[in-house]
Amino acid sequence: MPALTPVASSRQGSHLPRTSSEMLSCVTCMKPSLLKDGDLIVGGFFPLYVFHHFPDLYEFPIKPKALTKLYFDRLQPKSYQYLLAFIFAIEEVNRTPHLLTNVSLGFDLYNTIHSEWKTLESTLTWLSAVGKAIPNYTCVRKSKSVAVITGNTGATSAQIGTLLELYKFPQADCETLQGCPANASLEDLPVHVFDMSMSEGSYHIYNAVYAVAHTLHEMLLQRVEVQPVWNGDGLTMYPWQLNSFLKNIKFDNSVGDEVNLDQERVSRKDYDILNYWNFPQGLHLQVKVGKFSPRAPHGHRLSISEEMIEWNVEFKEIPHSVCSESCGPGFRKTHQEGQAACCFDCTPCPEHEISNETDVEQCVRCLDDQYPNPARDRCLPKVVVFLAYEDPLGAALAGVALGFSVLTALVLVVFVKHRNTPLVKANNRNLSYTLLASLCLCFLCSLLFLGRPNTATCILQQTTFAIMFTVAVSTILAKTITVVLAFKATAPGKRMRQWLVSGAPNSVIPICSLLQVMLCGIWLGTCPPFIDTDTHAEPQQLLVLCNKGSATLFYLVLGYLGSLALGSFSVAFLARSLPDTFNEAKYLTFSMLVFCSVWVTFIPVYHSTKGKVMVAVEVFSILASSAGLLGCIFAPKCYILLVRPNRNVLQGIK
Template sequence: MAPKDTSLALGMVSLMLHFSWTWVGLLITEGQKGRQFLSDVRAEMDRNRICVAFVKTVEVTLSAYFGKFQHDFQAREPSPANVVIVYYDSESLSDVNFNIGGYLVTWRVWVTNSQWHADVTGRNFVLDSFHGTLIFSNHHEEISGFKNFIQTANPSKYPENNFLSLYWFKNFHCSFSDSGCSLRNCPPNASLAWLPVSRFDTAMSDASYNVYNAVYAVAHALQEMLLQQVQTQSMKTGEGIVFAMWQLHPFLKSVHFIGTTGDQVHLDDERKLEAEYDIFNIWNFPEGLRLRVKVGEFSPHALHGQKLSLSDHLIEWATEVTETPHSVCSESCDPGFRKTPQEGKAACCFHCTPCSENEIANFTDAEQCVKCPDHQYANIKRNNCIQKSITFMAYEDLLGKTLAGTTLSLTVLTAAVLGLFVKHRDTPIVKANNRALSYTLLISLTCCFLCSLLFIGRPSTATCILQQTSFAVVFTVAVSTVLAKTITVVLAFKVTAPGRRMRQLLVSGAPNSIIPICSLIQLTLCGVWMGTNPPYIDTDAHSEHGHILIVCNKGSLTAFYCVLGYLGSLALASFTVAFLARNLPNTFNEAKFLTFSMLVFCSVWVTFLPVYHSTKGKVVVAMEVFSILVFNAELLG
């Protein structure tokens, strides 16, 4: 008659989820029902990500189990399971209950089925292990007349009931008559309703309700069998109906009726699925109160999210527990952290690891951190993504002001030197220095300094193109001018015999043609670059934290490095020629200075490439401007 516990596991796990208990112990009695419940509840816990802290199987005979029981439930583990699900389907319950209570495990919350009665009669502990127990009991309506029956039942009304007489003798201090067959000296009108709940619970238990339905099932089966026999059997007058007990079985197997409480009772189903449960809370303080208070219901037929209804304010928790108990293996990870499993432990045991840079976790117990989009960045707590601000190398920045100021200062200085050369253009030293080449060099250096200003300010398509092409061409003019000056010096001191062809070249100013030839080659390279994949405006969302940097993308890196490589080859050629002419006579000889100038240029050039590739953000732009200023400054020097 007892319904199968098919929805008990779901109801208990729903209770775990309601209170966020994710670290739960299991205490199961041996037997087929216990094994089935263990399988059901573990599967349900796994589906809802609730971990099993331990599983203890209680033997029917507990003599071998007593020694382990104290350690398991008295000691507090580093990550204690403060909630224990207890499933009983055994007659030897009082032994187990007494053992648990004997060790006063007052911090545990016991969640159990209705078969556990926690019989601790006669004990007078001030603290009780069973106070606050939550019991899942099969839902059934109250049977009409049952309370009146309990209140009026007594040995005089049922004299043939020896058990009732013994119970009266024990609880109401009666005495037996001399004949030993009847009670005397009993309190007048004594009733079972007088007894405390710890001695006699007047509420009908699940087992009693099942027995009640079983009796009615037998009665209905007997009636059906008698009716059939009356209809099919020809009986002699006065002859009673005689039958064997086995003949009742077919009728009992198919019996189906509506009980006095309105519940349908039928024995033709193998399982009674999805039983509904009432949830009771045991109030056992002071000791012996044993009050069962209904605090909720569980109905598997209800809509999802409404299966469990609970009145939290009615629940009395275990002794010494004033707030809703907490039962987890590891505390929840706050937003900004992710869960990292502990090796060899359950999924509920984990470490909280901060999210990596530019990743967030905006809810509790995140499994993984989420990377912020490119246009956003993670805040300090790493629980929210913030919009990045637009930035670039502006004139308002300290770095921009410094570079722009340096550029203008060097430009003015170069213009002053050019003015000095123009003012003294007719002096022997200016003439001997090759006046035309000096003017060309100083003008190109002035333009090179001004090219630095193209790198500062908000980039546009025009400035991105002019940054590279203007500097490349103008600086090519400057370096090729240095090469022409160096060759002129070499020719002036090496070619002294009149009438030689090399002398004619020197007199005609042929070395000066190096400038347009070299510049034309650089223009061709820049033209190919601009025609295939020119520079364009781009954004860099990764170099500077919290900022989207507007930059000029070089477009074709191959063309960019070809232009730079061509400049480097010109500088190397100038350095080589100047180095070969370093020992010429000192009078009007600037070969030594040119050698030193090209040596500095090549050193800066070699340093520029690795530094350029290892920097990010505005520093890249600053590095380019700084390199341009150094190149020009050392040539000016």
């Protein structure tokens, strides 16, 4: 092949450069490129020359022998191998009958000095095609250049690629080209200059040329089907057309190794980890010491036999790839601001989140029916809880409810037994019977809130509670109205007396109760209560409870009950000072005050609690308000009936 010869290698005596800038100009004035024509041209940028700075060379006079040493050290043997591999691959493609048939590949080689501005200058020179670096200009209307191979260093590839990306030139970066020979060594490739076997870098360049050739071959096959390939004076091919083909190309090279540029497929391959054994000195034997398998489970993808590794003098263990220790399960990586990507802090996973892998960026939230364990490396199922009868709190509430219901039934028995006494008659015994029966049912309805909820209990809980309490409060309102009418209708012939005699106050109970039944019917018909779970009340518990369905209708029913209670309290308060031995208006007033106080306190306490305690608060409010009505209204009467029967006489009433 033609040699790249320094043009200034024979300078003598007075023609020697006198300054370092003159020396650099001598290096850069060498022939910049090597061109071989073809139907399609592949560009190549390789760092062929290196410029060494020797302090003694800048002393004058410079010796000719030293200058000669400077010039001959410029050509790097490894870069020369890259050049030979590139040209060999081009010529081998041209000799292959089944690849790019009737189409010849040429090359345009450029030297890239280790200097940013010289590398960019060579790239612009190649683009302009006039031997000068002219930005945004090319002297040829239809360029034959279709792709660029940017050497074997990532720095050169990044620098040239940034510029060529503007012109949509496909770039084959030989440093990152995936070729992974699994069972064949690089020395098996029948390419020699190269008494020197092909190196790994040369092998990548060889594969890069073939990747471009196979891409062009695929494009030409597709173009033959839709339009003529030849157009006028030559083959027309635009560099940007290669991009979509190149990134998906896959082929087997001449030694049977698969070359795959599809990153998704490459990422699923297994990789051998090799160690260079250099004993005896210069052996450079590659020994497999491990394996990386992306398809293996996490934590088992990398396997290394440390006993097989031959360490250098300075190292005795596997070097760390990061500057921070790995974050174990239960932690996530938090990158430090202004630091490298490999530097990070390990932050515990937030509440309700876990991480069960190493070095995760984000923790994973547990499902609603699960909670993190203390180490926050796995999710555990939440314990299903509800206000059960076996629970101490549930058992206590159930005992209180049953106890008060039995007590209310006993009071009812006492009143029935003494139904003909003046005290029972004076306080409208029928209303007293109705109130005691409704209070007994109020105590018992609290049992619907205990135990595991089901569809029936969820529907009966709120509706039974609302209707029973409406009956109780409306009965108190009827009793209060009866007391007022009794004192206002003392004169014969007054209309109020007719209302009292006809039992009109008793109609308050069915009217008020019917309105509440209608509200409950609307509630059940539109958005009835249903079984629900609360996953946020307790971190380790899954609370099963009855969802009220429509919160608006729930508070509307509760508000209607409160209005009745407020009305009863107001009427009883006005009649509290009426004189009579058996006037119960003051007891009704106090009972309604207790009732209203309980339910006014219930609302903020109910919303400030969570879990099964919330259910317990509602049960306690039902029991407390019912017990308040029972005690305030009937305790004084039972005291007279049972302890002081001498006061239960007609003379006492008069």
